[in-house]
Amino acid sequence: MSWSFLLAAFTPFNLMLAFVGVAAGIIIGGLPGLSATMAVAVLVPVTFGMEPASGLIMLGAIYTGAIYGGAYSAILVNTPGTPSAIATTFDGYPMAKRGDGDLAVTLATLSSVVGGLTGALALLTLAPMLATIALQFGSVEYFWLAVLGLTLISALSEGATIKGFIGASLGLLLSTVGVAVVGGDVRYTFGSSLLLGGVEIISALIGLYCIPVLIDLVATPDPHLRVSEKASGFRLREALGYALRSKFNMIRSAIIGTIVAILPGAGGSIASLVSYSEARRSSKNRERFGQGEPDGILATESANNATVGGGFIPTLVLGIPGTPPDAIILGALLVQGVRTGPELFTENADISYTFIYGLLIATFLLLPMGLVIGRYAFKSIISIPKAILAPTVAFMTVIGTYAIRNNVWDVLIMLVLGVLGWFLNRAGFKPSPIVLGLILGPIAEQGFVQAVLMGQAQGAVLPIFFRGPISWTIVAIIVIATLYPLFAMVRKHRQTAAKAGSDE
Amino acid sequence: MSNTPVNARAGRRDVLGMGYAAVFVVIGGLALYFTEGMSTLGAVFPQTIATALVIFSLAYIVQNLISPGSVNPPSGDGSWVRRGLLVVVMLGWVLSLTWIGFIAAGVLGFVGMILVGNYDGWTPRRVLAYALVSAAIIGGFYTLFAVVLNVPLPPGRWFQGM
Numbered sequence: 001m002s003w004s005f006l007l008a009a010f011t012p013f014n015l016m017l018a019f020v021g022v023a024a025g026i027i028i029g030g031l032p033g034l035s036a037t038m039a040v041a042v043l044v045p046v047t048f049g050m051e052p053a054s055g056l057i058m059l060g061a062i063y064t065g066a067i068y069g070g071a072y073s074a075i076l077v078n079t080p081g082t083p084s085a086i087a088t089t090f091d092g093y094p095m096a097k098r099g100d101g102d103l104a105v106t107l108a109t110l111s112s113v114v115g116g117l118t119g120a121l122a123l124l125t126l127a128p129m130l131a132t133i134a135l136q137f138g139s140v141e142y143f144w145l146a147v148l149g150l151t152l153i154s155a156l157s158e159g160a161t162i163k164g165f166i167g168a169s170l171g172l173l174l175s176t177v178g179v180a181v182v183g184g185d186v187r188y189t190f191g192s193s194l195l196l197g198g199v200e201i202i203s204a205l206i207g208l209y210c211i212p213v214l215i216d217l218v219a220t221p222d223p224h225l226r227v228s229e230k231a232s233g234f235r236l237r238e239a240l241g242y243a244l245r246s247k248f249n250m251i252r253s254a255i256i257g258t259i260v261a262i263l264p265g266a267g268g269s270i271a272s273l274v275s276y277s278e279a280r281r282s283s284k285n286r287e288r289f290g291q292g293e294p295d296g297i298l299a300t301e302s303a304n305n306a307t308v309g310g311g312f313i314p315t316l317v318l319g320i321p322g323t324p325p326d327a328i329i330l331g332a333l334l335v336q337g338v339r340t341g342p343e344l345f346t347e348n349a350d351i352s353y354t355f356i357y358g359l360l361i362a363t364f365l366l367l368p369m370g371l372v373i374g375r376y377a378f379k380s381i382i383s384i385p386k387a388i389l390a391p392t393v394a395f396m397t398v399i400g401t402y403a404i405r406n407n408v409w410d411v412l413i414m415l416v417l418g419v420l421g422w423f424l425n426r427a428g429f430k431p432s433p434i435v436l437g438l439i440l441g442p443i444a445e446q447g448f449v450q451a452v453l454m455g456q457a458q459g460a461v462l463p464i465f466f467r468g469p470i471s472w473t474i475v476a477i478i479v480i481a482t483l484y485p486l487f488a489m490v491r492k493h494r495q496t497a498a499k500a501g502s503d504e
Numbered sequence: 505m506s507n508t509p510v511n512a513r514a515g516r517r518d519v520l521g522m523g524y525a526a527v528f529v530v531i532g533g534l535a536l537y538f539t540e541g542m543s544t545l546g547a548v549f550p551q552t553i554a555t556a557l558v559i560f561s562l563a564y565i566v567q568n569l570i571s572p573g574s575v576n577p578p579s580g581d582g583s584w585v586r587r588g589l590l591v592v593v594m595l596g597w598v599l600s601l602t603w604i605g606f607i608a609a610g611v612l613g614f615v616g617m618i619l620v621g622n623y624d625g626w627t628p629r630r631v632l633a634y635a636l637v638s639a640a641i642i643g644g645f646y647t648l649f650a651v652v653l654n655v656p657l658p659p660g661r662w663f664q665g666m
Contacts, residue, residue, distance in 0.1 A: 049654070162564045163521065166528060169557035173535055176550045185546025188538060211594075218590050219582025221623035387624070388634065391617030392641055394594060395610060399645055402601070403655045411598045419591055427520045445549040452548060 005350060009057065009357035017050075017058040018362040019369070025065020026373050029082050030073055036066035036082050037324040038213070041206045042396040044332045045403035052338045053351045057358030059332060063325045064116055064308050064362050068370055071108040071301055076101050084304035087276040091289065091296030098292055102375075106239035107294050108301040109370040111250050114243075115302035116363035118254035119261065119309025124356045127313050127345060137318070139454070140465055143447025144474040146440040149320050150433070164433045167424075171437020172444065174199050181442045182449040194409045201331045203401045203414040204438055208431035209324070210397050211418020218390050234371055242294045249279050253299040257306030261322045262313050275303035305366075309359060316340050316352060319443065324432055327439050335404065517572040525561040532558035589620045605660025607646060614638050 008014070028039035039062050047055030070082030075092030088108065095104040137145070150168045177188045178198025189195040243250060253275035260271040279299035280289040289296050311322030312329075319340040321327035333340060344352050401414040421431050455461030466472060535554035539547040597613030604612075618634055649655040 045655075046648070162560055162567065165560045166525065166557065166564060169532075169553055169560055170528065172553040173531075173550065173557060176553065180542075180546040180549075183543055183545035185542045187542060187546060187550060188535070214594075215587050215590055216582065218586045218617075218621040219584075385622075385624070387618045387622035388637055388641075390590070390621035391614045391638070394597075394617050395614060395641060395645060398594075398597065398601075398610070398613070399606075399649055399657075402606075402657070403649055406656055408598065408601050408658060411601065415591075415594055415598055424524065427524045428518065429521075429524065441553075448549055448552075449545060453545075 005353035006357045008053065008350065008354040009361060014054055014057050014354075014358055015361065017054055018061045018358055018365055021058040021061025022065040022362050022365050022369050023373065025062040025067075026069035026072075026370065027065075028062075029066030029069025036063055036070070036084065037205070037209050037328065039063070039066040040325040040328045041202065041209060042393075042400050044202060044328055045400045047332060048335060048403065052333065052336050052348075053354040053358070055332065055336065056329070056351070056355035057362065059329045060308065060312070060355065060359040061362035061365075063329070064305065064359070064366060065369075066325075067305050067308060068109070068112040068116075068301070068366055070304075071112070071297075072105065072374060075104045075108060075297070084272055084307070085300070087272040087300040088297055088304075090276065090300075091291070091293045094290070094292035095294070095297070100292065103235045103239055104294070104297055105374045106235055106371065107242060107297045109367060109374065110239055110243045111253075111298040111302040112305040112370065113363060113367050114250045115254040115257055115305035116308055116366060117360065118251065118302075119258050119306035119311075120356060120359045120363055121309070122258045122306075123309040123312050123316075123359070124353075127317050127352070127356075136470055139447040139450035140467060141447075141470050141474065142318075143444055143451055143465075144471055144478065145318060145320055146444035146447065148474055148478050149436055149440050150444075160428055160430075163429050167429050167431075167433030168437040170429075171434040171439075172441045173437075174204070174434070175438045175441025176445070181446050197405070197407075199413060199417075199438065200401075200404055200407075200410045201439055202328060202335075202404050203410040204417050205324075205328050205331070205435055206397050206401050207414035207416070207418035208421040208435055210393065211415060212422035212425050212431075214390060214393055214397075215419070215422050217386065217393075221386075234375060236371070243298060246295050246298050249283075249295050250298050250302045253279060253302040254306040257303030258310035260303075261307035261310030271307045272300035272304040275299045305363075308363075312356075312359070316344055317342065321436075321439060324435060327435060330439070517568050522565050522568050525564040528561040529558050529565075532561065586620050590617065593617055593620055601658050603660060603662055605662075606650075606657035607642070608660060610642050610646070611638075614642060 024043060025036070025039050028042075029036055040059055043062055044059065047058050050058070066082060067084055070085030071088050071092065074085040074088040076096050092104045092108070095101060150165075150172075175198070178196055179186055186196065256275040256278060257271040260274060276289075276296060276299050279295050280286055283289065283293075283295055285293060285295070307323055311326045314320045314322045315326040315330050317340070319330065321330050330340060338344070338348065338351060397414065397418075398411055401411045402408065404410060421434070424434075425431065451464050452461055455464035458464065466475065532554045535550060535557070539551050539554070542550070593613060593616035597609055597616070600609045600612070603609075615638070618638065624630065646657070650657050
């Protein structure tokens with residue numbers, strides 16, 4: 001049975017989609033400002049006419065390529081192409097400055113493949129197990145899961161936790177616009193039939209992530225990317241030597257990336273930062289980190305590519321996006337009428353397993369394509385004039401948003417939300433909590449209202465929310481995730497005080 | 505990707521953030537007010553969320569008043585005129601889609617965006633190059649969506665009666 005899915009993934013059409021997806025992802029991810037989320041968001045309408053499995057393969061390939069592509073500009077010009085490549089700049093750019101940019105790119109390629117394969121294999125092996133556990137989930141458990149997703153993204157925005165919660169509340173409130181998921185009430189439409197359908201998730205995503213980038217893109221004449229003259233070859237053998245010596249670091253980072261991605265809301269940037277700090281903590285050459293240590297690149301790139309497969313686990317099994325690009329892919333699946341959840345691995349096994357094998361193929365394709373594109377195409381990509389880049393991105397946002405429901409109103413909502421998102425971003429309200437609120441809102445509401453109804457029928461509303469071990473476990477994780485920033489803050493204060501004491 | 509300013513100023517009130525929080529208190533209050541016309545079932549979730557929005561927003565204001573934290577002042581780099589023009593061009597583009605159709609609105613929007621985003625001098629060669637690239641991009645996407653994917657792109661009301 002499993003072989004049939006593997007063969008289905010190997011059809012010429014799916015191979016072509018994986019190839020095109022990885023290439024497009026690398027190109028978009030390599031341009032600063034065009035994140036993996038944006039790559040997936042802009043290209044998602046292209047998949048609407050395809051079979052769900054093929055569409056998923058292409059989206060997974062775009063995502064994989066974009067996460068990897070972010071390393072190019074991080075290494076060569078100290079500008080992370082995607083947020084998940086932030087930690088790659090720490091050692092990548094110092095390597096490029098000293099003339100090892102080509103080696104750094106090859107190291108990033110190798111570790112991205114290792115990370116991507118680890119994440120995809122975890123998806124292949126852990127997802128069915130999680131699917132079995134997920135069958136035990138009722139409305140209450142789904143409500144708590146939605147809350148968990150919200151608390152994690154807010155709690156992980158250390159230093160701006162309350163702003164994260166405010167953003168999540170705004171997103172949840174936006175999700176209530178239109179016809180209610182339970183009961184059918186018409187809410188916050190102010191008499192307009194245009195708002196009956198609510199705020200379309202992908203329109204909101206494209207607006208909140210892409211429009212602020214466009215607004216800032218045209219504001220300065222600075223080129224969007226500078227060209228480094230350092231790159232001069234693959235240096236594959238040398239890179240393989242480093243990778244083999246640091247195999248434990250790479251695998252540990254890949255596992256960290258997978259686990260972080262399974263937690264809904266935590267993305268590649270968190271995964272790469274956690275794995276970088278762990279690689280530094282456990283290294284014998286700790287002092288070299290930040291000055292061009294290859295282990296730093298191996299750790300961050302392995303971790304951020306592992307989030308691709310890892311993030312698909314909660315997305316496909318529980319319908320809760322593990323990372324922002326997963327949120328868009330989840331939306332695309334809903335548009336295609338595919339319902340995520342445990343049944344995706346039983347009733348629709350052909351879709352899920354064909355996709356997972358397709359993701360593995362795309363990850364393997366990353367090695368030759370990454371090396372070749374990194375060597376020959378990078379300079380041409382960054383030479384696109386800003387005057388052409390800005391309208392091209394704008395054109396893709398307009399046509400991409402319109403194509404979701406063939407509705408001009410969605411495009412207007414996309415633009416308005418994008419402009420609002422730009423203002424909110426300037427005030428420190430990041431788009432991710434808003435987006436998570438928007439996506440998790442209907443899940444949270446359905447679970448919440450159904451639980452309240454059950455509680456009322458049993459004469460006790462509150463106990464129904466704490467009815468079993470799964471609920472208790474999720475609530476415990478929520479408490480830990482909420483209190484973690486406080487704990488980290490206290491620890492930081494203590495360390496600062498101790499350091500000040502020792503200096504005196 | 506937005507570049508976060510690194511010159512965080514410790515011990516300074518986030519006045520901008522507090523202003524937004526005040527607006528969110530009002531939005532939360534209005535959202536609570538409008539739940540009055542809903543059924544109990546339909547109102548319970550928006551009421552909870554609107555209350556949470558008000559509480560978190562007030563908490564942020566109070567936190568800043570009592571104990572100001574570190575603030576990342578927003579960067580004012582770049583041209584505000586071009587930023588504003590970009591929004592105006594995109595708004596015009598979107599609003600004209602229904603009236604003049606996808607292709608005409610796309611061409612006008614694309615040209616407008618080129619003018620907003622261009623910092624180089626105009627030479628005949630550049631004009632020709634940009635015109636060819638624009639035509640290729642618009643034509644390529646139009647073919648992909650309208651022909652390959654069968655997306656019914658708006659034809660334009662003004663041209664339908666002609």
